Amino acid sequence: MTVRLTQLPNRYNDANTHCLTVEITPDAIVKRRNYEIMDRVQLDNAAVFNPRAVYDGRKNLFCKRDIPSGSYTLTFGRKQSKTFQVLIKRVSVISPDDVRKLTRKRTPLDLNDNAMSLNLLQLIVRQAPNMRHNFPADARSFYIAHNAKDLRNGLSAWRGFFQSVRPVMDRLVINVDVSHAAVYTPGRLVDTMLAHLQLRDVRALTDLPNPQLAQLRLFLKGVLVKPTISKMRARPITDLVREAGMQEFDKDNERWTVARHFEQKYNVQVRYPRMVGVRVGRTAIIPAEFLEIVPGQLYRKKIPPACQKDFLQFSTQKPHDRLRDIQNAVSGQVHSFPPVRTVVLTGP
Incomplete structure (x- = not known):
C-alpha cells in the first residue's frame, strides 16, 4: 500500500537542510550507543544544536541550522571511565529544489x-x-x-x-x-530463561548442565535487561554466571557476596543465590530474579x-x-x- x-x-519546503558527517572515536560498535553519544553531545551543547539535529545512528547528521564543524569530548560511566571523541564536519546543503528533483x-x-x-x-x-x-x-x-x-x-x-x-x-x-x-x-528474565530451556521449576536454574548453560548464554548474550529494584539504565548481558548470589568480591577490606551486597544496598533478599545470574559490563553481577527484559528487542x-x-x-x-x-x-x-x-x- x-x-x-x-x-x-x-518545515521542509521552504528552507535549506545542512548535512554533516559524524565520526565517533573509538567506534561504539553498536548503533544504540551512537544514539546515546549524539544525544549527549546535543544536550551538552544546546546553544549550538538548536533546533536539534536529526541523526541516522551512523555517519549522517541533518540540521535546519548551519552548525559549524567541531570536535566534542564526552565521557560515560559512573566513574567516567569511557571517553569518546566526536568529530562533526560540514558536508553539503540540501535545498528544497534538491528534494523536488527527486520527482523529475x-x-x-x-x-x-x-x-x-x-x-x-x-x-x-x-x-x-x-x-x-x-x-x-x-x-x-x-x-x-x-x-x-x-x-x-x-x-x-x-x-x-x-x-x-x-x-x-x-x-x-x-x-x-x-x-x-x-x-x-519482555518481562521477567527468569521466566524467559525457563521458557527457552523448557523448564518449569526455577530451582532447575541452580545447577544447569554445561550444554544447557551454553545454549542459554548464546540465546541471551547482548539482550538488554533492566533491574527491577533500582533506577539503573538498561544494559546488555555480556555473560551468564553460575551461582550469581554466591560470587564474591572485595569491599571495605573484606570479602562480600553478591547476595550480601544486594541485601545491604537495596534492602532485598536474594531468594535464589545459587541460581544462574548475569554479568553486565565488565564486572557487575546481578541475580536474574531482579531483572526484566526490555520490550521490543528483535531476535536476529x-x-x-x-x-x-x-x-x-x-x-x-x-x-x-x-x-x-x-x-x-x-x-x-x-x-x-x-x-x-x-x-x-x-x-x-
Whole structure:
C-alpha cells in the first residue's frame, strides 16, 4: 500500500537542510550507543544544536541550522571511565529544489547527487513512528506488542509496519506494509530463561548442565535487561554466571557476596543465590530474579524450529486483514506521519 504525499511538510519546503558527517572515536560498535553519544553531545551543547539535529545512528547528521564543524569530548560511566571523541564536519546543503528533483526525470548522475536528499526524507518519515515505539530513528520497520503471539521458547511474534519514501514522476509516495518479527519475550528474565530451556521449576536454574548453560548464554548474550529494584539504565548481558548470589568480591577490606551486597544496598533478599545470574559490563553481577527484559528487542538469529510453525501462522494474513491493519496504522492509531496536504491510499 502507498500513501501519496502531494506536498512536502512546510518545515521542509521552504528552507535549506545542512548535512554533516559524524565520526565517533573509538567506534561504539553498536548503533544504540551512537544514539546515546549524539544525544549527549546535543544536550551538552544546546546553544549550538538548536533546533536539534536529526541523526541516522551512523555517519549522517541533518540540521535546519548551519552548525559549524567541531570536535566534542564526552565521557560515560559512573566513574567516567569511557571517553569518546566526536568529530562533526560540514558536508553539503540540501535545498528544497534538491528534494523536488527527486520527482523529475533523472539521469544516472542525478541519482548519485540526490542520494542524500532521499536519505533525509527517509529519516523525516521514519523517525516519529520509530521513536514513538522505541526503535532507532532510521529503522525501516517498527513493531508493537498489540496482539502479539507467544512462540514459547522465550520468544514472541510481533506485528509491525515497514515504511519508506519512493520518488516517482511528479510526486513522492510513502510505501507502508505490514511486517512481522520475532522478539525476545519482555518481562521477567527468569521466566524467559525457563521458557527457552523448557523448564518449569526455577530451582532447575541452580545447577544447569554445561550444554544447557551454553545454549542459554548464546540465546541471551547482548539482550538488554533492566533491574527491577533500582533506577539503573538498561544494559546488555555480556555473560551468564553460575551461582550469581554466591560470587564474591572485595569491599571495605573484606570479602562480600553478591547476595550480601544486594541485601545491604537495596534492602532485598536474594531468594535464589545459587541460581544462574548475569554479568553486565565488565564486572557487575546481578541475580536474574531482579531483572526484566526490555520490550521490543528483535531476535536476529534464525527462528528455532519449534517456533517456526507458530510464527508462520501469525505472519500469514488474509488480504483484507492486512489492508485493515495498514489503514489503521496510516490513520494514526499506531502510526505517525509528518503532516501533508493530501493523503491517498491505494490498494495492496
